[in-house]
Amino acid sequence: TQLLEQSPQFLSIQEGENLTVYCNSSSVFSSLQWYRQEPGEGPVLLVTVVTGGEVKKLKRLTFQFGDARKDSSLHITAAQPGDTGLYLCAGATGNTPLVFGKGTRLSVIA
Amino acid sequence: KAGVTQTPRYLIKTRGQQVTLSCSPISGHRSVSWYQQTPGQGLQFLFEYFSETQRNKGNFPGRFSGRQFSNSRSEMNVSTLELGDSALYLCASSLVAGGGDTQYFGPGTRLTVL
Numbered sequence: 108t109q110l111l112e113q114s115p116q117f118l119s120i121q122e123g124e125n126l127t128v129y130c131n132s133s134s135v136f137s138s139l140q141w142y143r144q145e146p147g148e149g150p151v152l153l154v155t156v157v158t159g160g161e162v163k164k165l166k167r168l169t170f171q172f173g174d175a176r177k178d179s180s181l182h183i184t185a186a187q188p189g190d191t192g193l194y195l196c197a198g199a200t201g202n203t204p205l206v207f208g209k210g211t212r213l214s215v216i217a
Numbered sequence: 218k219a220g221v222t223q224t225p226r227y228l229i230k231t232r233g234q235q236v237t238l239s240c241s242p243i244s245g246h247r248s249v250s251w252y253q254q255t256p257g258q259g260l261q262f263l264f265e266y267f268s269e270t271q272r273n274k275g276n277f278p279g280r281f282s283g284r285q286f287s288n289s290r291s292e293m294n295v296s297t298l299e300l301g302d303s304a305l306y307l308c309a310s311s312l313v314a315g316g317g318d319t320q321y322f323g324p325g326t327r328l329t330v331l
Contacts, residue, residue: 142322148325149307149322149324152319152320195259197260198316199315199316201315201317202317205262207259210260
């Protein structure tokens, strides 16, 4: 069974601080997706990384896929209250269903 | 283009009852996946349908079932509800089957079992 472990589970920081969220597995994935979910809504895709070692930037968010395609990280620079939400990583392998981590709940305080 | 819609948004049922949830995918998407989300277990895969055929099934009891219609709309049914079935049920649509394609989620149906 493929598992994705996310850490930390909860994170509460002040506006302007930087943070990193981790997503780790013992399994290899063909791609890894990051989602953000806000209360009362479904998850919304932020980015997909497919190549080992790949780094993608989305404004203040930087996503990295590990060289061995088993782990990933999300770094947020100068966090803002609008970044508050549940961050989920999900791994894909071939045509099998996505495997989700349990998420990191981020709270950014103004 | 309209997003994924789910009805109803909220539902309250009692133990032993059954419930049917509906999902309308994005126009042109033929794959619909269902997930159960709880605080303790996170997002867990229930099943996936593509062109009216169940392609994948998660590790849930037979009380959970689903189907897909020719217009790609999907329904899931839970019979003999238990307290532990209280959760947010999410559906997601994509162009092709499998997790590799971008999945677009609906807002979910919040089911409470009393």
